[in-house]
Amino acid sequence: MKVVIADDHAIVRSGFSMILNFQDDIEVIGAAADGIEAYAMVAKHRPDILIMDLSMPPGESGLIATGKIKEDYPNTKILILTMHDDEEYLFHVLKNGASGYVLKSAPDEELLLAIRTIYQGGTYIHPKMATSLVREFFKKDKTVHTEDPFELLSKRELEILPLIAKGYGNKEIAEKLFISVKTVEAHKSKIMEKLNLASRPELVEYALRKKLLDF
Incomplete structure (x- = not known):
């Protein structure tokens, strides 16, 4: 699996690269500091997976970049890796085309599971957030939908x-x-x-x- 990592902190990019490159089936082929760089890296390398943070000030955010990348490069699957355990973030990134959502506080094993899951065509959502998603789905199903x-x-x-x-x-x-x-x-x-x-x-x-x- 060819992977690109987008995060505004260099130490985070280095840390995740070390974890992923240690795996036999994963290779990190590029890194980016914001959404604009992430888009450029995807355009250049066409990775299987883009791991992207949501908050990357002062550059373009991961939320905006997700929509652009999925529209232009649909074959690259996007895994959101963030500190925000907020269901509103989850709904928006899934709507914009992300295939997974993992919290930065999760253990390494969960990140690897998420990568392999979305590579095989599945969707991975942090268990805590998955509960919120299911709850929200049933809530909307039982009430008249009011568009935000x-x-x-x-x-x-x-x-x-x-x-x-x-x-x-x-x-x-x-x-x-x-x-x-x-x-x-x-x-x-x-x-x-x-x-x-x-x-x-x-x-x-x-x-x-x-x-x-x-x-």
Whole structure:
């Protein structure tokens, strides 16, 4: 199995590389410090599996990168490795195409099991999170589904929302994403409309509540 590791901490990348390269059936062929580098590594090496952290400030987050990579390179399976035992993170990464979700506090054996499981076409979810997922599934099945406005945001809007919340101006966002200022303004208006927000402070509060600023 060819594996790429994406994490913003060099010591974490080195540690996981040592664990994985010690296995007879796994080889780490690349490493990345954020979502943009992860995308580039997948484009270059086409690994079987990408192990990716969710929070990689100040670069692109794992959540956003997951959606982009699965859309362009569907054969690479993505395993999310994170400290967040939050079911909202779990739902969003699975929706964006991840095949597994493991906590960084898990033992090495669980990480190896997750890698081998998703390589064989399965889905691996940390047992504690799997319980939450099943509970949420039955809860939604028994109640009328109300769509979360957050789910209505496009991938580009998911990129722009945290940048606005962090205080970047339209011109700065445009330069970061290589788009025009008018395009940023249009996306900003759509974000405010979809989320029913009236001001930047409300947007910042919303971003904090959704943990987008952790990214």
